[in-house]
Amino acid sequence: MRTDAVRGHLDGLLLAVLEPGPLHGYAIIAAVQQRSRGALELRTGTIYPALNRLERLGLLRSSWQSIGERRRRCYQLTEAGRRGLATERTEWQEFTTAIGSVLNPDGAT
Secondary structure, three states: OOHHHHOOOHHHHHHHHHOOOOEEHHHHHHHHHHHOOOOOOOOHHHHHHHHHHHHHOOOEEEEEEEEOOEEEEEEEEOHHHHHHHHHHHHHHHHHHHHHHHHHOOOOOO
């Protein structure tokens, strides 16, 4: 799938994979890839700036966790992030309905 296809939807993707609980960066990438059945492959250069921006906006919080001798920054949703995810889902439904109405005007799938 084209990288452009994710543009504009990255925040929603990140918030959605963090909904079940905290994850570190590479686990977030793996979760998106797994949930999309391999169709979406995000790069670290794409997600880390987005994660930092979402944290600055108060939608995420992060903390350092040690796993063995490695330290990883883990991200989790805040209450504002949960509300943001609900908004993202509503907007996604409205968007896909509108696009579907144009691409399939007779309702055929």
